[in-house]
Amino acid sequence: MEGFGWIMTIILGALAGWIAERIMKSNHTLLLNIVVGIVGALLGNWLFRLLFDATLGGIVGQLIVAVIGAVILIWLVRAISGRSRV
Template identity: 65%
Template sequence: MQGLGWIAAIIVGALAGWIAEKIMKADHGLLTNIVLGIVGALVLNFILVAVLGVGTLGGWIGQLIIGVIGACLLIWGYRAIRRT
């Protein structure tokens, strides 16, 4: 996560994963929420910068938004793969 330290990344990742869990009506544990939030933020930051050429949102709030959207995409992708 750009601009955040390790502790902040874990906190923001956990919060982003928890919010995504509620939005997607999933049932995960705390560790899964942290991983989904952090990996979701990394994936969406990569997509925004490398593929679309858009700058990332900075700070806690921006990374939280990116983490939530990225985690929702990961949950959606997992569900799509699991169905087949």
């Protein structure tokens, strides 16, 4: 989440983590949603730059990228741990 302050990063991370949690039918705490959302944003931005040589700009664009990254992150954790619920 380039160019955002700490407060906006935490808010967007929490929102992205919560949306990804709902998509993947998980059950996380607020703190874990924030972490999943922020790490998901990093993963999503990395993937978008790798695949498209660009990323989405603005708050809405970064929220979309963070949600996609968070969904991938939850899926990866489930695949590696072999658990159906994370």
